Amino acid sequence: MSIPLSIKWDGKRLIILDQQKLPHEVVYIELEALKDVYEAIITLKVRGAPAIGITAAYGLAREAQSYNTNSMIDFLEILKKDATYLGESRPTAVNLVWALNRLLSVASHIDNVQIAKQVLIEEARRIHKEDEESCRNIGEFSLSLLKDKTRVMTICNAGSIATAKYGTALAPFHLGKERGKEFEVFACETRPIFQGGRLTVWELQQSGVDVTLITDSMAAHTIVAKGIEAIIVGADRIAKNGDTANKIGTLNLAILASVYGIPFYVAAPSSTFDLSINTGAEIPIEERKAEEIININDKAIAPSNTKVFNPAFDVTPAKYITAIITEKGIIYPDYIENISAELLNSIEKGEGL
Ligand code: MRU
Numbered sequence: 001m002s003i004p005l006s007i008k009w010d011g012k013r014l015i016i017l018d019q020q021k022l023p024h025e026v027v028y029i030e031l032e033a034l035k036d037v038y039e040a041i042i043t044l045k046v047r048g049a050p051a052i053g054i055t056a057a058y059g060l061a062r063e064a065q066s067y068n069t070n071s072m073i074d075f076l077e078i079l080k081k082d083a084t085y086l087g088e089s090r091p092t093a094v095n096l097v098w099a100l101n102r103l104l105s106v107a108s109h110i111d112n113v114q115i116a117k118q119v120l121i122e123e124a125r126r127i128h129k130e131d132e133e134s135c136r137n138i139g140e141f142s143l144s145l146l147k148d149k150t151r152v153m154t155i156c157n158a159g160s161i162a163t164a165k166y167g168t169a170l171a172p173f174h175l176g177k178e179r180g181k182e183f184e185v186f187a188c189e190t191r192p193i194f195q196g197g198r199l200t201v202w203e204l205q206q207s208g209v210d211v212t213l214i215t216d217s218m219a220a221h222t223i224v225a226k227g228i229e230a231i232i233v234g235a236d237r238i239a240k241n242g243d244t245a246n247k248i249g250t251l252n253l254a255i256l257a258s259v260y261g262i263p264f265y266v267a268a269p270s271s272t273f274d275l276s277i278n279t280g281a282e283i284p285i286e287e288r289k290a291e292e293i294i295n296i297n298d299k300a301i302a303p304s305n306t307k308v309f310n311p312a313f314d315v316t317p318a319k320y321i322t323a324i325i326t327e328k329g330i331i332y333p334d335y336i337e338n339i340s341a342e343l344l345n346s347i348e349k350g351e352g353l
Contacts (some may be wrong), residue, residue: 001208003174006046007054008163009125014058017047023202025274033054034063034082041089043098044193048162049236050131053099056086057127061120063335065345067113075113079120080104092245092313093236093286094274099127106200127252131164134269134327139171141325142232142267143181146172149229150181153219155188156247157199158234160207168267168325169232170200173209186210186222190247190291192310216249223260231257235268242318243280244268248311254320263322270326273339280315288312319348 006017008028018027020043029045031037037059038314040046046055067078073268083100090096106123110116114171152173159167159174166174173183185204190196197213204211214222231253237245244250244266257264277283290308295301324331324339331338 001177001206001246003160003165003207004203005165005234006048006051007058007128007164008127009058010048012062014055014062016040016055018045019047019161019199019269020045020199031059034059034085037063038089040084041086043206047195048157048159049093049095049234050135050163050168050269051161052090052093052162053271054124054131054164054208055097056089056096057099057103057124060086061124064107064120065117067117071190072111072113072116075116076104076107086198088284093271093272095236095271098271099229102127108303112223112313125207128164131269131271132166134271135160135163135166135171136175138168138267138269139166139175139325140154140170140327141327141330142169142265143175143179145178145263145265145323145325145330146183146230146232151184151227151267151301152198153165153188153215153223153231153253155196155233155249156190157195157203157252159200159203161199161203167203168234168269169265170203171267172232173204174207177207178210183209184226185209186226186228187211187213188219188249188253189213190249195247208285216252219253220256223256223262228260228262230263230265232265232325233247233268236313237271237277237283238268238273238324238339239277239283240273240275240336240339241279242321242324242331242333243283243340244316244318244321244324245280245283245313248314250257251314251316251320254316257322258320264316265323265325266316266321268324270328275340283313283315285315286312302329 008015008316014031159170187196
């Protein structure tokens with residue numbers, strides 16, 4: 001039993017787990033050209049907010065090794081153009097532009113092209129390593145919140161394969177397993193791309209966590225019938241007031257948690273906070289192709305000319321969120337007061353707010 005990883009860097013090559021092929025095949029592929037990285041992100045071969053950021057960082061740093069110039073001005077210009085290109089692959093997860101901006105920022109402080117190339121690789125590795133540490137801490141804080149609870153529901157895949165390791169919402173289950181705490185996880189299948197059924201179930205099975213699959217429409221009944229004690233989800237972008245974008249269907253679960261009086265937790269690293277926006281109304285929501293809804297496994301389940309609305313994410317208003325679990329500590333309402341740049345840098349470990 002082991003926790004699966006989705007991104008590997010061997011010093012020169014960027015290798016990712018092709019999540020499109022799960023759970024049937026476990027295939028790792030190398031991403032070489034920048035357009036391969038863009039394509040892998042847009043087609044969800046690699047997905048999940050932190051994993052997208054890490055992949056883009058390695059992709060950009062790797063591409064920069066081939067820039068044929070000794071002028072730092074030209075180097076930065078090409079770097080910015082490539083970062084903009086990758087940054088447009090998916091609009092909702094803020095970790096993508098956050099990671100690319102980190103690379104642009106470190107390069108802008110260097111005045112030698114050869115050194116800049118080296119520094120970019122180091123920064124991408126740092127982003128990767130930091131995310132693993134963040135997820136481990138999120139797991140610790142989540143375990144402290146879930147200490148007397150075992151039956152937990154989740155949606156999408158906010159797991160190890162959506163991050164560097166451990167995941168955010170799934171981190172307590174992996175860590176709990178290591179320590180002998182047995183959770184019963186209920187995974188919503190997550191239409192239309194089935195990240196819950198294909199990825200979360202597979203991932204938790206890999207590390208021996210007890211997981212039960214339900215369809216999204218079974219959530220309300222399951223909360224009652226199985227005595228669900230908490231819901232925990234990941235996030236793609238969190239506004240200053242705590243409003244949180246996450247996979248479509250998350251809002252339904254938050255409303256159900258409120259109706260049934262169970263806690264609704266969001267687990268996310270500080271790289272998922274966007275302090276430039278005040279509320280969730282400012283979060284861009286990705287709309288994806290109609291085919292994702294009309295077809296399942298390339299087989300039509302509705303007429304091919306069906307009119308479709310396919311938003312990939314929804315925004316959960318902060319009022320439904322019991323707490324936001326970050327790598328630095330647990331943030332409680334009032335979020336407008338408690339989420340701030342200072343706070344993200346300074347919350348005391350374990351203290352909560
Ligand atoms: O479209 P996806 O699969 O990239 O959506 C992923 C999610 O919504 C996750 O919950 C979120 O990115 C957090 S991953 C730790």
